[in-house]
Amino acid sequence: MIAAAPTAGAAGHRPPIVAVSADVRDADGYRWHAAPETYLKAVTIGLGGIPLIVPSLGDVLDFDALLQRVDGVLLTGARSNVFPEFYGETPDPVAEPYDIARDQTTLPLIRAAIRHGVPLLAICRGFQELNVALGGTLVPEVHKVPGRVDHRSPESTDQSERFAIRQDVVVATGSCLGRILGDGVIRVNSLHRQAVLRLADGLSIEAVAPDGTIEAVSVTDAAGFAVGVQWHPEFWVATDAPSGRLFRAFGEAMRERMARTPGLAAAE
Numbered sequence: 001m002i003a004a005a006p007t008a009g010a011a012g013h014r015p016p017i018v019a020v021s022a023d024v025r026d027a028d029g030y031r032w033h034a035a036p037e038t039y040l041k042a043v044t045i046g047l048g049g050i051p052l053i054v055p056s057l058g059d060v061l062d063f064d065a066l067l068q069r070v071d072g073v074l075l076t077g078a079r080s081n082v083f084p085e086f087y088g089e090t091p092d093p094v095a096e097p098y099d100i101a102r103d104q105t106t107l108p109l110i111r112a113a114i115r116h117g118v119p120l121l122a123i124c125r126g127f128q129e130l131n132v133a134l135g136g137t138l139v140p141e142v143h144k145v146p147g148r149v150d151h152r153s154p155e156s157t158d159q160s161e162r163f164a165i166r167q168d169v170v171v172a173t174g175s176c177l178g179r180i181l182g183d184g185v186i187r188v189n190s191l192h193r194q195a196v197l198r199l200a201d202g203l204s205i206e207a208v209a210p211d212g213t214i215e216a217v218s219v220t221d222a223a224g225f226a227v228g229v230q231w232h233p234e235f236w237v238a239t240d241a242p243s244g245r246l247f248r249a250f251g252e253a254m255r256e257r258m259a260r261t262p263g264l265a266a267a268e
């Protein structure tokens with residue numbers, strides 16, 4: 001059990017508050033809006049922040065009001081897939097399961113966060129949502145594309161095996177991610193069936209897999225930190241150097257924005 005890092009910020013500054021996306025699940029006769037604990041602990045352990053799960057209630061949420069009160073947005077991974085109609089494709093059983101309520105929340109939230117210059121870290125499904133939110137498309141089963149490998153997780157009931165670090169990606173020279181992780185090859189985990197087909201305008205490629213699959217992007221003209229990765233830095237944030245560096249960079253981007261925004265950072 002890894003002790004969570006204290007969420008107290010620098011003297012006089014409160015810790016960053018991070019809006020975290022929620023999956024919608026039905027169980028015990030209720031509809032739940034939830035996020036896996038690994039992402040929540042990556043916010044506390046990885047950057048000393050406070051995670052705040054945002055329910056997937058769609059357009060009843062005032063995204064502008066929310067983004068005036070949080071310091072960052074973290075979009076989690078999920079087994080569900082983005083509903084194909086959001087990127088102009090026809091729903092196909094092969095692309096199930098869906099979580100349309102989540103899509104109806106994260107896609108406008110992404111656009112609002114970029115508009116407000118709120119730091120954004122999009123992971124796996126979140127990375128795919130970032131591409132779709134800005135007009136890109138996805139391929140439902142990348143392992144069926146000629147020349148691509150299987151990016152799905154190993155079959156196992158052991159999460160450490162499923163999230164094992166086992167794939168090379170090449171971080172683009174001079175990229176945002178390159179400044180955080182260093183250019184060149186890093187090793188990551190891989191647990192996805194879908195992948196970027198058409199890259200959205202306004203996104204820059206930050207890393208690719210050896211088979212050409214886009215593995216990381218940034219928002220080209222973002223006011224601040226706006227990065228998406230297809231892998232899962234949250235899972236090994238306390239022990240894997242690139243994972244830890246990415247979450248610390250996300251935290252630094254939030255703290256820098258807090259420090260330059262009057263009244264945002266002061267601890268009450």
Ligand SMILES: N[C@@H](CCC(=O)NCCCC(=O)O)C(=O)O
Nearest residue numbers: 077078079080124125192193194
């Ligand atoms: N469903 C999408 C996105 C993949 C993703 O977010 N994986 C994280 C879930 C990990 C798990 O399987 O427990 C896709 O398949 O591409």
